[in-house]
Amino acid sequence: AQSVTQLDSHVSVSEGTPVLLRCNYSSSYSPSLFWYVQHPNKGLQLLLKYTSAATLVKGINGFEAEFKKSETSFHLTKPSAHMSDAAEYFCVVSDYGRSQGNLIFGKGTKLSVKP
């Protein structure tokens, strides 16, 4: 069965330093992978999506993620954190080939950004 593991429940960085949020997936099919962000009291916003084109995916707000099939990973990075990046981030997998787009969410990583 498909699943997603976010290795860190909480990551804290200083403003201006790099961000790394880790995600590993398990899927029987060629997966579509996503990162969503949820700011406090807000909905889920799509950051970026991987669908077997380029392995390095660029998203909004300077975030990017690299699909590594050999490591079954899809880590999210950003070169320089901004205070507004503080939020919860969800790694998500969709086995579109099997289902009608049922998304499987990771548990989330809460990103704190210190001044």
Added chain:
Amino acid sequence: EPEVTQTPSHQVTQMGQEVILRCVPISNHLYFYWYRQILGQKVEFLVSFYNNEISEKSEIFDDQFSVERPDGSNFTLKIRSTKLEDSAMYFCASSALINTDTQYFGPGTRLTVL
């Protein structure tokens, strides 16, 4: 930019009461979804809906739940007799006919069952 909207933002109800959560998906989208997030837990899939019928549902989506598209714009989730454990944030999402797995989420409705 078009977005998914949900009403109400917060609903408080007594156990055993019926609630209807409302969503207006993005206008040209044809697939609709409900997810829920119990406090401190993962976001979980409930149901997907296409062409006026349920496409897929999870184990959570039992007979207490139903979905409906009563008109051309709204998509509703009804919980017939709420239980304490139904307290959660409920998210509606929609996707286009192409790239159905790219789903756009609404801001959510926080349901509190007392």
